[in-house]
Amino acid sequence: MEMRAVEGVAIGEDLTPPAPPIAVALHDSRRFINCSACFSPLASAPPFSNHANHVPSPSPFLRYCSPRCASVDSPLHFSSAEFHLLRQSPPSTYPDSSDLRLSLRLLHRFETLRVVPRNDGVFDRIGGLMTNRAELMRTGSDEDGEVMERIKEGARAMAAARRTRDGPDLESSSAGECAVEEAVLCLVLTNAVEVQDSAGCSVGVAVYGPSFSWINHGCTPNSSYGFSTMPCSGTVPRLLIYPASTDGDTANGNELINKFLSAIGNEEGYGPRLIVRSIKAIKKGEELLIAYTDLLQSKGMRQSELWLKYRFTCCCSRCNADPATYVDRVLQEIYVVDLDNPTSTSINNSDGDFAIKKFIDCFDDAVDDFMTFNNPTSCSGKLENLLIHGYANKKLKPGGETSCQRFKLHPFHHLSLNAYTTLASAYKVLASELLALDPKNDTDRFKAFSTNKASAAYSLLLAGSTHHLFCFEPSLIISVANFWTSAGESLLSLVRSSLWDSCLEFSPSFAESSSFSSQSCNKCTLHSRVKASFIWSRDLNVELSETTRQFLNCVTNLTPKFWHFLINKGHYLNSVKDPIDFRWIESTEFSVLPDHVASSELKSDSETEADMDSSCVRTGLFQIGFHCLLYGSFLSSVCCTQHPPSNGDQLTQPEGYATGTPTTAGTGAVAPQ
Structure with a gap:
């Protein structure tokens, strides 16, 4: 069975009333x-x-x-x-x-x-x-x-x-x-x-009735779901979905509808309520689809997880695309360089399985250092090395000679994205540990400031990378909203840091307003658009397109001016010319540095921290972070059920509400029907 739309709905509409769990x-x-x-x-x-x-x-x-x-x-x-x-x-x-x-x-x-x-x-x-x-x-x-x-x-x-x-x-x-x-x-x-709180952390598990559990999976879903512990206020959304028989049997379909409506009437529970929302325009009679798995995984990983958990093979348009979609291609693209003939090419299938296994082993080993052994220094070092140098492999030639190959991940490979996430977290923890050792030690404070910058830079790179993929696959809106919000929070946290005065010789004076109400950008209307997004009085599809255009115009102009202040020598970030505009990838040869070149010798061809006017750095980073946070909030208002805030300056989603984002741990998602 499957769930279909009762009528045509636009993007950002609630498809179900808040449903209590069974x-x-x-x-x-x-x-x-x-x-x-x-x-x-x-x-x-x-x-x-x-x-x-x-x-x-x-x-x-x-x-x-x-x-x-x-x-x-x-x-x-x-x-x-x-x-x-x-x-x-x-x-x-x-x-x-x-x-x-x-x-x-x-x-x-x-x-x-x-x-x-x-x-x-x-x-x-x-x-x-x-x-x-x-x-x-x-x-x-x-x-x-x-x-x-x-x-x-x-x-x-x-x-x-x-x-x-x-x-x-x-x-x-x-x-x-x-x-x-x-x-x-x-x-x-x-x-x-998995039920998530307003910070996106999983707090528990729940089973909901047919109004949710009969919705099938798709790797290009048109719907999302979210949770709220807040009591319903105002007009309760109508039920805009109905069950349909997959075999086209009208009698069976009518029987399903009767059972469905009866089951809805029995959904009398207490706990986090769930609402299904459209993240794309949906036609009347079109099937609703949600994601049971992480959409930023490669096709092979999605298929493997869906089979292991739910015992079905996904045959959606994205999985069946031949050739693979651009998003799926770059999520799994690995380049190989033969050091005897240093030109990079896409890896073939026979070497691909070997390479990805080695990369996953190295990645898991690095993450284990952080999560299990609480060693962010070791974790960040291993991940940086993996991103910069890739994985070396000796291969026997037909004549008996050996050649050395080096595999490198595409910057949008799913492991690269996971590495950015882990590095942002590891560097943040490392900064806290350095300050805890001796808050007055200038050397530790300077290192803490540098690692805080790296954390913010990786958050921004993660947001920019996933936004690039979002432009080709709109179903990624949930992940993109979360990543832009995290990038904004990370940048604003850096701006507010007390380390500026002790770590920069000419620290700019900076006074941030306690409320965003006094902040605005004279080049875009993002602030007013975000506040208006709680009102729902216009064509959201048009608003999404125009808001995205204005946001990108601002951040693509601002970011290059301050990007190289955020990155430190020796980091993979030095090879990233721009974390938002990725046209540089097209002209970059994915070759590998010779082993004798230390990562600390990597130089940027743009302005360095010393060349910059320190008087504008802090204000510029605030402007970038402010835009990221606002845009993340706007995207959240599209894929989450938002209630008008009591204070017009409140730009975060309501307390107790979170968008459902499938994870690789726990019970995952709903049943295939």
């Missing part, structure tokens, strides 16, 4: 800092209990923000056996118990509604939602076998918790029979989505 569960790391019922951040006050309604004593495993939330959620916590699951040892394959706890809550909800058959059937659907159990429990490879064993182990843990709750003699929880638990866990793994 069941939710916080991640383990969030159980004591977010409310278990509504997911709102908790204040420092003690958790509420609800003795007045004679519910069980508050659990030591959960917290609530109010008596109302406690009265709604606490009984479910105990009756679903979630409490008992948390008391027992978690399965080794589930370091985070949220999937299992969500499954228990969902199973209890299904049993209450009497929609779980008590037999030995295959449980294709429960409550109208696909379980995908038959496919997930099929073994065809080692990875498939690992998925099956993980499901079996999780189901056994769920069954053990239910037996502890009910007693071992009850038929519904008989030892050794976990078919129902397996089916519901498969349903969760297939349908659950």
Whole structure:
């Protein structure tokens, strides 16, 4: 089955009213800092209990923000056996118990509604939602076998918790029979989505009803989804989608519609509400598509992830394009240089698999230094080396001689984009560590200032790179909005830094207004357009095009003047002529520096930090950051449901709301139908 548009809709329209979840569960790391019922951040006050309604004593495993939330959620916590699951040892394959706890809550909800058959059937659907159990429990490879064993182990843990709750003699929880638990866990793994807070951090998982879970995947989606913990205000959006039978059977289609409307009426939950929104214009009767996976991955990675998680092969227009689309080509493009004949060419398929495996191993090793061993210095050094020099490989020639090849990533390769993200974070952490060692040490302060600049530069490069791809694939709007916002925040944080006075001999005087209301650009109307975006009184498609044009005009004029102030000698950034305008790539030969040339010898052919007029640097960086933050906010208003801010100068998205962006960890996205 699939979901289609009831009528033609423009870009940036809500397609569904805010839908409460059927069941939710916080991640383990969030159980004591977010409310278990509504997911709102908790204040420092003690958790509420609800003795007045004679519910069980508050659990030591959960917290609530109010008596109302406690009265709604606490009984479910105990009756679903979630409490008992948390008391027992978690399965080794589930370091985070949220999937299992969500499954228990969902199973209890299904049993209450009497929609779980008590037999030995295959449980294709429960409550109208696909379980995908038959496919997930099929073994065809080692990875498939690992998925099956993980499901079996999780189901056994769920069954053990239910037996502890009910007693071992009850038929519904008989030892050794976990078919129902397996089916519901498969349903969760297939349908659950990561719920994100307003900062884009995942706080938990949730399963929503057919109005969302029946929407299929596409690598060029026309819709997105977002979450809100805020109560609805004003006019509630109409339901602008309907289920359609894929076989064209009208009778079956009518039956689906009746079941669908009935299911909608039963969606009475409490927790983060979900809204589906158009990110492209959609015609009447056109199928709605959302992304189940990260769209900035290569085709091969998307296909692999979709198969492993959902057991289907995507056949969308982007995946079936022959030749591959420009975006997919550069996301996986690797260049090879034979050092005996130093000319760069695109890598062939036979060498491509070897090269990408080596690059992934090197990348994972660098990231592990940062994430596992808390060593941002080692991580940044390895990633810089990987981006600058690539990967060297000795190859045996037919005559017995050896040649040395060096593989290099395209600047838009998906690993390059991931490296920019990691480097921006690693340099930021490194700056904090340097200041923590000795805040008064001039050497450490200067290094901290340099690493802060590098962090901001990589954030800007990431935003500019993904925006270039966005120009060819509009479905990337969610990622682009997040990256421009992050770049703006990083640049403004650098501008506000107290390190300027001690690190620059002629530090410019700078006074930033406490509110953006007094800031404007005499070359564009971006500020007024962003504030107006909350009103929704015009053709948003036209606004998007015109706002993007004005934004690019400003930042492409500003950035080259200050780019080389941000970059430090020895960084990969020295090879980036411009982080916004990438026409330099077309004239750049992807060759490799000889091994004897140290990265510190890289020179820029543009003005250096010493050549610049320091009196305008800080103000110029503020202007760039201000534009980035405004444009990111504007894009967010297109792909997120925005409420008019109480203060006209408030330019951030509402507290508690985030756009759904699929991740490579956790339960991922909704079910293929």
